[in-house]
Amino acid sequence: MKITFIKISLIACVAQLSYQANAQVIFTSGTEKKLITGLPNIYEETAIPFIYRGGKVIDLKWKRLSDSFPTEWFVMACMNGTCLNGVPENGVFENILNNPDSIGFLRYHFDFNGKAGQGIIKYLVFKDFIFSKSDTAIFNITYDPTLSSINTLLSNSYSIFPNPVIDNKISINLEESELISDLKITVYNCLGQTVVEYMLNPKSNIIEIELPIFSKGFYFVKMQFNGRQYISKIIK
Secondary structure, eight states, rough: OOOOOEEOOOOOOOOOOOOOOOSSOOOOOSEEEEEEEEEEEEEEGGGGEEETTSSSSSOOOOOOOEOOTTOOEEEEEEEETHHHEEEEOOEEOOOOOOOOOEEEEEEEEEETTTOOOOEEEEEEEETTTTTTTTGGGEEEEOOOTTTTEEEOOOOOEEEEEEEEEETTEEEOOOOOOOOOOEEEEEEEOSSSSSSEEEEESHHHHHHHHHHHEOOOOOEEEEETTTTTTEEEEEEO
């Protein structure tokens, strides 16, 4: 099997995220909403829905754990339809939309005011003093004004390994049965700034990338081929 080698240099940004759901509060689409967008504002796309198994959503509470985003951004939290400016500290879920008792959601308005950057906001969903860190909803939003649409991160259609990176090298397995042509690889930092870009016609579905200058932090890798686009994250 022939392997394609690429050398690139990167600029670092630091963060790391993960998620899982537990037996009480079930996040039906995962607890973390990761988006990259070039749209001036977003709302509907940020929804993190959940089900409260065995109870009513109005019995649940929410609490801000942390937040970080450019000061130029205007943000507004919407907890099951109740909207509050900024990043409110805590509160309870209401049901002003008359949804089924066990179904709820967290959602955020983001108006970027032309400022490129990344925002991460974390909220805990819990009942009284019974909670788990796995019940943390995470909004991970990157605004890049050079883009023309919105993209969901972390596709399962390819894998990158090792991740975190070891010895400044990674391999990308595209996991495609069809022939890949006109492969475009773009690597960019958490501000949405392009670090390096390549156009390839690989002979196999495995591509090895060598990173001679690779500071600690995380980067995004965007793959475009055969009319499709996938985005993932690598960590050093």
